[in-house]
Amino acid sequence: MGRATVRTVLESLAVTALGLAAGLVANAASDNGIALGRDHLRRAPQTESRSAPRARNVANESAPAGNVESGQSDTDLFAFIDHAEVVEIFHGTGYDIEDIFIDARSDQPFLEGHIPGAYQLDHYRADRYLPELLPVCTSAVRIVVYCTGGSCEDSMLAAEDMMLEGVDPARIFIYKGGINQWRNSGLPIEVGVRLSGELSQEGP
Amino acid sequence: MSALRRLSATGIPVFLARLILGGLMIRMGLAKIDQPVEFLRLLDQYDMFPAGWYVVQNLVAVGLPWIEVIAGVTLVLGLFRRGSALLFVALLTVFTIVIIQRGMQIHAIEGLDYSQIKFDCGCGGGPVYFVRKVPENMALWLLAWYCLLSGARRFSLDRLCFGRNPAHQRGSLEFAHPPAVDAE
Numbered sequence: 240m241g242r243a244t245v246r247t248v249l250e251s252l253a254v255t256a257l258g259l260a261a262g263l264v265a266n267a268a269s270d271n272g273i274a275l276g277r278d279h280l281r282r283a284p285q286t287e288s289r290s291a292p293r294a295r296n297v298a299n300e301s302a303p304a305g306n307v308e309s310g311q312s313d314t315d316l317f318a319f320i321d322h323a324e325v326v327e328i329f330h331g332t333g334y335d336i337e338d339i340f341i342d343a344r345s346d347q348p349f350l351e352g353h354i355p356g357a358y359q360l361d362h363y364r365a366d367r368y369l370p371e372l373l374p375v376c377t378s379a380v381r382i383v384v385y386c387t388g389g390s391c392e393d394s395m396l397a398a399e400d401m402m403l404e405g406v407d408p409a410r411i412f413i414y415k416g417g418i419n420q421w422r423n424s425g426l427p428i429e430v431g432v433r434l435s436g437e438l439s440q441e442g443p
Numbered sequence: 444m445s446a447l448r449r450l451s452a453t454g455i456p457v458f459l460a461r462l463i464l465g466g467l468m469i470r471m472g473l474a475k476i477d478q479p480v481e482f483l484r485l486l487d488q489y490d491m492f493p494a495g496w497y498v499v500q501n502l503v504a505v506g507l508p509w510i511e512v513i514a515g516v517t518l519v520l521g522l523f524r525r526g527s528a529l530l531f532v533a534l535l536t537v538f539t540i541v542i543i544q545r546g547m548q549i550h551a552i553e554g555l556d557y558s559q560i561k562f563d564c565g566c567g568g569g570p571v572y573f574v575r576k577v578p579e580n581m582a583l584w585l586l587a588w589y590c591l592l593s594g595a596r597r598f599s600l601d602r603l604c605f606g607r608n609p610a611h612q613r614g615s616l617e618f619a620h621p622p623a624v625d626a627e
Contacts, residue, residue: 243525247591250526251533254517258510259502266479266505273479273505278497280487345480363480 270346273363279396317384317398320412322420325383329354329426337380341372342418343397344386354385354421355429355438362396369404376406388417454597457590458521461599464531464586465519471567472511479504485565489541508567510534518590521599528590535584538566539577546573 266272273279328338340357342349349359358375360368376382382401386393394413402408414420422428430437450456475482483504492500510530518527542564549560560573596602 247525247529250523251529252526254514254523254526254530255510258513259506261513262502262506262509265476265509269477271477271479273483273501275498275501275505277501279480279483279501280497 274366277365279363316402316408317395317411317413319415320383322414322416322424325385325414325416325421326424326426328381328383333380339375339379339382340414341382341384341397341401342386343384343393344418348387348418350431352422352428352430352439353418353433355427356434357385357429358433360384360397360400362393362400365397365400369400372401373404373406376401376410380410382406382411383414384411385414385417385421388415388419391417451593452595454595457593457595458598460586460589460593461518461521461524464583464590465515465517465527467515467583468511468531469515469519472508472515474508474567475565476508476512482508482565485563488562488565489545491541521596521601522604524596524599524601525591528587531587532584532591535580535587538564539580539584542573542576542580546577549573 266275328334329340331338335356340354341360342353342357343360343362344353345361345363346359349361353359358368358372360372384394384398384401386397394415394417398408398411398413401411418428425440427438427440429435430439479501483500486500486504511534514527514530517523518531545562545564546557546560549555549562550557558572558574561570562573563570564576566576
């Protein structure tokens with residue numbers, strides 16, 4: 240191999256190393272950075288459609304992990320919850336004490352508007368949110384997780400994060416309509432950080 | 444000496460090739476540089492990494508856009524121009540292969556005609572037609588080879604930093620150019 244070839248290969252490796260180093264520094268400094276040691280794209284578990292159990296006693300019902308209801312497969316860990324039930328929870332007396340909402344989107348869309356009082360759990364930066372969130376989840380009766388709505392997977396991934404941290408999957412419910420359905424129904428939206436008090440109302 | 448060879452010897456064609464290739468790679472890198480999550484999702488569609496290799500996949504999502512930008516800048520400036528060109532030859536080879544594989548996979552699964560297949564390849568330009576993206580990549584791949592093999596060093600920082608024609612710059616990679624070119 241000639242000197243020119245060796246030099247070219249070395250140049251190429253140097254540029255690669257420089258790019259990678261810049262990427263790592265930028266990732267560590269950016270709010271959009273991701274945790275390198277986590278498997279962010281593990282397959283989100285499938286979800287069964289069932290009604291959210293009425294509050295109070297649900298916390299004491301310990302469904303065996305991976306088998307929420309008899310006859311379901313191990314991957315059917317989380318239940319869907321429909322829009323009417325979500326609204327009922329929001330207006331119920333137990334909201335924010337026994338029942339909580341978790342917004343699984345990233346910072347920017349969360350700040351632009353979320354369900355009032357909702358906590359945030361961005362799956363791709365879960366380490367930032369879990370320490371504050373886990374004690375709340377442990378005491379909650381129903382945990383409603385949502386993302387944008389439609390085909391977004393973030394709510395499922397966030398739900399799995401919580402389950403892996405020890406939260407009972409029987410208490411976790413996926414609001415598939417997400418913030419889009421909430422917003423389109425004319426329900427209040429909280430802008431800014433959680434409990435900012437700044438509410439807006441859109442939709443019909 | 445043919446007219447083409449004389450033109451090539453002026454260094455202008457390779458300079459233009461560097462501008463086009465480097466400029467496009469900078470643009471594509473910048474488009475995804477601060478969106479590692481979205482790029483990670485797009486990378487995942489190619490199923491390139493074995494199970495358990497998520498750290499490598501994360502590193503690619505974080506590092507590749509920066510590598511594209513930095514290699515694009517060095518190529519445009521003509522600093523480490525051959526190393527940058529070699530890097531683009533390698534990257535474009537991989538990109539083109541995985542895009543072809545993905546297109547064939549979509550064709551097999553969805554039964555779509557190749558001309559109808561459109562997806563976001565993660566290149567930085569959003570969803571693109573398969574039959575357009577592959578020739579585009581091939582053209583860039585040829586430009587990268589041209590930048591790699593051309594010996595013309597005008598308009599490059601390599602020449603400024605390392606002299607007009609140092610011995611270590613001569614070698615088997617270069618096209619044969621008349622001695623008068625480098626002497627200018």
